[in-house]
Amino acid sequence: MSYTEEVGESLRRIRVERGLSLQDVERTSGGAWKAAVVGSYERGDRNISATRLLELAEFYEVSPADVLPGEPAIRRDNASSGVVIDLQKIELLGDGWGPVRRYLESIQVQRGDFNRQMLSIRGEDLRALSVIHGASPDDLIIELRSAGAVIER
Template identity: 35%
Template sequence: MTLHIQPEMKEIAASLRAIRKQKGLTLKEVEESSAGRWKAVVIGSYERCDRSLSLNKAIALAGFYEVPLDQLLGLTSAMNTVVPDPGRTIIDMRAVAGLAHTDDLIQILKAFLTAIIGKRRDWNGEVLSLRAGDLSLLGIMLGKSESNVHLWLIDNGLILGLAR
């Protein structure tokens, strides 16, 4: 039996935003560097799930960003995914503390981080380093691939130095 995990629209939108940010582009810079082909308001709408992204547009946008289509759409399986920073991911614990407890994924994240803090006896309180293995385990807990976990953390403003 093969398990197929389909990303939600929010995950695709988060992937679009994260890739743009990894390229170091603002929405305005996307419009400028594409010579107006990609309007800032349109890209922003895709990233907020306010507008549907057709397959043709997704293919063209992947070409513009110079990334594979499956990466752009967050479809890469956990088995062959390369995590953007395989060493360490620095979590801003102050940002985590400011998150509402209403989302199930946030509750899972907070419980996971609390367990790591306790296991490592890392009571610094301001930042926490996640290793590649931590991201893999968190991905299993959240039902996401490692790279989608990384993108989700970026989208939620939780990685130190990578604001939304």
């Protein structure tokens, strides 16, 4: 099962636990959440952006962490302090990495950290990045390492 499908399974579980049908979600959200779109997220047919995931978690009144499946790779690796991303290497990656770049920039803005060389990523940030990129946290780290975008400590 892909990571996107696991996220979808979590979304479906949360919706069903609340006793909501897809039509109920659309109706109670005032149309903000279309039944077809939520259904495609739940089936894993469509990647959900981090922003939409946060909004849907808020609608369901759950923590975003409740939606994300499994334990993040960062904890399994016993690297609880996170990974350090080489921002210059990220800039060199293709267009498919645009959403990842934008999320990293938003982290910098939130933290007021404008070091253009590197950025320390926490476990929850890594999980959000993996959703944005459509990969598991493990696979995301593998891709980043193979691109030389992880600074090993």
